[in-house]
Amino acid sequence: MHLILRTILTLFRARRRPKLGFFETSSVPMKVLVTDIDFAMHLNNGMYFSLMDLGRFDLLVRSGVWDIMKKRGWSPVANNETISFRKSLQLHQQYSIETRVIGFDERAIYIEQRMVADGEIYASAVICTRLVSKKGPVSNEEIFEAVGAVPPSDLELPEWISEWRAAVALPSTRRPAPHTWA
Numbered sequence: 001m002h003l004i005l006r007t008i009l010t011l012f013r014a015r016r017r018p019k020l021g022f023f024e025t026s027s028v029p030m031k032v033l034v035t036d037i038d039f040a041m042h043l044n045n046g047m048y049f050s051l052m053d054l055g056r057f058d059l060l061v062r063s064g065v066w067d068i069m070k071k072r073g074w075s076p077v078a079n080n081e082t083i084s085f086r087k088s089l090q091l092h093q094q095y096s097i098e099t100r101v102i103g104f105d106e107r108a109i110y111i112e113q114r115m116v117a118d119g120e121i122y123a124s125a126v127i128c129t130r131l132v133s134k135k136g137p138v139s140n141e142e143i144f145e146a147v148g149a150v151p152p153s154d155l156e157l158p159e160w161i162s163e164w165r166a167a168v169a170l171p172s173t174r175r176p177a178p179h180t181w182a
C-alpha cells in the first residue's frame with residue numbers, strides 16, 4: 001500500500017513512454033525518497049523488491065502485455081526471488097531500475113532487474129514469474145502468442161537459475177507443507 005501512488009504514477013507514465021518489445025530492456029528513472037530509507041539512511045533492503053515491481057509494471061505496460069493481461073483476466077505472480085546487494089543507494093540519490101526477460105522454462109518466465117546509479121550496478125535480482133488466470137497458470141506459449149512476442153534465438157536461461165529454482169522450491173499447493181519448527 002505504501003507504494004500505491006508511485007505505482008499509479010509509473011503505470012500512467014509508462015503509457016506515455018516509447019513502446020518496447022517484451023524482450024527489450026525497460027529503464028525507469030527513480031530517486032531514493034525518505035519513505036524508502038531505514039535508520040542507516042540508505043534504501044532499506046526490504047524496499048528493493050517492492051520498487052522492482054515498478055520496473056516490471058513499466059515493461060508490461062510498454063510492451064503491451066499489461067492490456068492483454070487485463071483483457072484476459074490474467075494476473076502476474078512472483079514464484080521465487082533472489083537478490084544480491086553491492087552498494088547502498090543513499091537518500092535523494094538518483095538511480096534507475098533496469099528490467100529485462102533473461103529466459104524461460106516450461107513453467108515460468110525469469111526477469112533480471114538491476115538498480116543502477118552512475119553506470120554502476122548497486123543491486124541485482126532475478127524474479128521467477130508466472131501469469132495466472134481463474135483456470136490456473138497461463139502457459140508461456142499462450143503468453144507469447146497473445147502478445148506476438150517471439151523469444152530471441154540467443155535467449156538461453158542460465159543453468160544456475162534452473163538449479164536455484166529447484167533448490168528453493170516449496171511443495172505444490174496440492175501437497176502438504178507442514179511446519180515443524182515448534
